[in-house]
Amino acid sequence: MSKTGWAWLWFGFLLALDIAIPWFVLTHVEKMSGAFLFWTVWVAVAIISAFVIFLRWKEARQ
Amino acid sequence: MSTTFWVWFGIAIYIAVGLVIAVMARRQLGAGVSEFFLANRRVGGFVSAGTYGATTYSAFMMVGLAGLTYLSGVGALGFELTYLCGMFMMVFFLPRYWLVGRKYGYVSPTELLSDRYQSKWVGATAAILALVFLVPYSAVQLMGVGYLMNGISQGAIPVVAGIIIAVFCAIAWSNIAGMRSVAWTDTFQALIMIVTSAAVLGVVVAALGGFGSFFSKLESAASGLLTVPTAKGAFKLNMFIGMSLPWLFFLISNPQVSQRLFIPKSVMAMKQMLGGFLVFGFIYTLISVLWGFSATLLVPGLVKPDLATPTLLSLPIIPMGLAIIVMIGITAAAISTIDSILLTLSSVWARDIHKGLINPKVSEARELRVGQWVIPIMAIIAFVFAWWAAGKTGLAFMIAPLSSAASAGLLMAVPTIFGAFFWKRATAPGAIVSCIVGAIVVLLFQVTGWKPLGWWPGTWGFIVCVILFIGVSLATKPPREKAEEFIGYLKEKLAEGKFI
Numbered sequence: 001m002s003k004t005g006w007a008w009l010w011f012g013f014l015l016a017l018d019i020a021i022p023w024f025v026l027t028h029v030e031k032m033s034g035a036f037l038f039w040t041v042w043v044a045v046a047i048i049s050a051f052v053i054f055l056r057w058k059e060a061r062q
Numbered sequence: 063m064s065t066t067f068w069v070w071f072g073i074a075i076y077i078a079v080g081l082v083i084a085v086m087a088r089r090q091l092g093a094g095v096s097e098f099f100l101a102n103r104r105v106g107g108f109v110s111a112g113t114y115g116a117t118t119y120s121a122f123m124m125v126g127l128a129g130l131t132y133l134s135g136v137g138a139l140g141f142e143l144t145y146l147c148g149m150f151m152m153v154f155f156l157p158r159y160w161l162v163g164r165k166y167g168y169v170s171p172t173e174l175l176s177d178r179y180q181s182k183w184v185g186a187t188a189a190i191l192a193l194v195f196l197v198p199y200s201a202v203q204l205m206g207v208g209y210l211m212n213g214i215s216q217g218a219i220p221v222v223a224g225i226i227i228a229v230f231c232a233i234a235w236s237n238i239a240g241m242r243s244v245a246w247t248d249t250f251q252a253l254i255m256i257v258t259s260a261a262v263l264g265v266v267v268a269a270l271g272g273f274g275s276f277f278s279k280l281e282s283a284a285s286g287l288l289t290v291p292t293a294k295g296a297f298k299l300n301m302f303i304g305m306s307l308p309w310l311f312f313l314i315s316n317p318q319v320s321q322r323l324f325i326p327k328s329v330m331a332m333k334q335m336l337g338g339f340l341v342f343g344f345i346y347t348l349i350s351v352l353w354g355f356s357a358t359l360l361v362p363g364l365v366k367p368d369l370a371t372p373t374l375l376s377l378p379i380i381p382m383g384l385a386i387i388v389m390i391g392i393t394a395a396a397i398s399t400i401d402s403i404l405l406t407l408s409s410v411w412a413r414d415i416h417k418g419l420i421n422p423k424v425s426e427a428r429e430l431r432v433g434q435w436v437i438p439i440m441a442i443i444a445f446v447f448a449w450w451a452a453g454k455t456g457l458a459f460m461i462a463p464l465s466s467a468a469s470a471g472l473l474m475a476v477p478t479i480f481g482a483f484f485w486k487r488a489t490a491p492g493a494i495v496s497c498i499v500g501a502i503v504v505l506l507f508q509v510t511g512w513k514p515l516g517w518w519p520g521t522w523g524f525i526v527c528v529i530l531f532i533g534v535s536l537a538t539k540p541p542r543e544k545a546e547e548f549i550g551y552l553k554e555k556l557a558e559g560k561f562i
Contacts, residue, residue: 004154004562011150015310018144022137022290023299030285032277035136040348043143046150047340053153054336056560059329 007053014046065382066218069211072386076393077231083250084235084243091239095426098240099169099409099433105245105325107334112249114322114335115342116398118312119252121206122465123350124259124392129367131354135287137297139351145309146343152336155314157561158483158552159323160332165551170406171320172414175475178482178548180541181490182418187497188475189414192317193407193440194501195471197447199316200403200440202464203396204228204448206368213372214389225448228393229441232400236408236437241325244401251394256342258391259349262375262384266356269379276356284358304518308469314479315472318399318406329559400444407440408433467508470520474500477531483552485535486545492535500527 001009021042022035029035096102105113123142131138159171168174172192176185207228208221235247270276286293290302314320326332357370360377364370371392375385412433417424424432451464474497481488500523506512507519514522556562 007153007562014147014150015144018140018147019299019302022140023302027289027291030288031281032288034288035290036139036288039136039140039143043146043344046147047344050150050153050340051337053562054156054333057157057329057333058560 066215076390084238087243087246088239101241104327107331110326110335111338112252113245114339116248116252117402120399121203121396125206125371127350128354132357132370133367134296135292137290144306148310163324170409171317179490184493185414189410195468199468200444201448203400207396231397236401236405248398251398254391254394258388262388300516305466308473308520311476318402404437408436411436474527489535489538489540491538492531495534496527496531
């Protein structure tokens with residue numbers, strides 16, 4: 001699979017977690033360490049993933 | 063002196079500084095449409111990040127998202143962070159928009175669609191979607207400013223006065239030097255937004271005994287708000303998807319933000335824009351949600367959750383000077399979004415409706431004048447909508463759901479945008495039919511309040527839209543030559559710049 005394909009797959013996986021964990025795993029955890037912490041860490045992972053990809057970009061000839 | 067005096071004084075200082083920045087930006091203004099609407103594609107990384115952040119984040123955050131958190135708990139955090147996770151797609155779309163913008167000289171994102179699909183009707187359809195659905199989105203910004211000034215002045219400043227001030231600033235800053243004045247004032251406003259919101263949250267958290275005490279109080283006093291769905295049943299999965307789906311694709315569906323993908327002056331500026339925005343967005347989202355949670359502890363039982371922020375700011379624990387500065391920060395957030403929307407709508411009207419459909423031989427100077435006239439007209443329409451909606455109550459008229467509903471209409475352009483970049487078989491009839499029918503479904507469901515099987519209008523509209531886009535495209539003839547040339551160019555340049 002191409003790098004683009006892997007990146008889309010990773011993004012899809014992150015979105016699946018967005019639903020699966022808060023609604024099916026943490027639904028009874030009434031603490032800040034539940035859904036609040038999950039979403040904070042989850043989006044941090046998404047942001048770091050984006051950094052890993054775009055820091056490799058270089059100037060293209062116009 | 064009274065609070066009302068200091069509120070007016072703060073607003074006057076803010077407007078004066080904004081006007082000075084806009085006038086300074088005008089000194090660098092050159093001639094032509096690309097210069098006015100895109101600052102000639104020569105914007106540095108810092109200002110690009112500032113204008114992207116200030117355009118994206120609006121009164122919605124510290125008023126609407128805080129109100130939603132107050133009412134519905136942690137699901138509001140998930141909803142907003144789903145948008146930020148969707149920004150991962152910038153690694154695909156930012157270089158693509160930027161490259162083709164430079165190659166073909168596109169001024170508006172809708173012009174890109176017209177050219178790629180070889181049909182002016184595709185751009186015009188997307189332009190009409192933007193003109194229709196960005197009105198409520200602009201209106202909620204105005205409502206936010208109105209509520210805030212009214213709340214902080216304890217009713218001395220009417221809601222409509224706040225709305226008029228916001229309209230005046232938005233018209234002025236978008237007209238003075240186009241994208242250049244908007245981008246510069248946006249960056250100034252982004253700095254105010256982040257600094258003031260962090261400061262006031264710090265004061266509130268300190269008053270609650272620090273973060274540890276704040277969190278334990280939340281867990282004991284508002285534990286029902288820390289799960290999805292909440293104890294009272296808010297943020298069931300269908301509500302979350304209904305609100306988050308339009309937000310997920312906000313980066314391409316909203317032309318006022320996708321137009322900004324044309325403006326960075328270099329790849330380095332693009333990287334700074336994206337990185338700067340992601341960090342800004344992460345911090346600002348957490349601040350807004352924690353602010354909403356602090357309101358649940360300090361001002362429980364409000365009938366109108368969108369008033370959580372103004373009510374909290376009027377508490378004695380917040381020094382009056384800080385409350386006024388925060389009010390200015392939120393006003394800045396709203397105005398920086400409205401002026402960007404007005405500028406984008408004016409470019410969309412001038413390029414895709416006036417030049418595309420009405421007068422294809424129009425001169426560049428005349429096209430620019432037409433665009434500049436659209437700015438006050440759209441502002442007045444948004445003003446009337448805001449005035450009407452501000453008198454309503456209920457979930458549908460809260461800032462966050464109303465914003466999401468507006469983006470649900472814009473969501474109907476998303477399959478067309480994906481097709482332009484990734485699917486050579488996509489056709490103009492597929493794009494037009496899917497946008498129109500999808501938008502009708504969304505409007506119909508929103509107006510009637512009908513939610514079949516409990517799913518929201520945007521969700522149903524999007525399903526219909528995707529099916530129609532694929533089905534009609536497969537049944538009609540694509541612009542093969544243009545598709546090969548457009549996607550082929552991108553393939554070559556993406557490899558050259560190590561983009562993906």
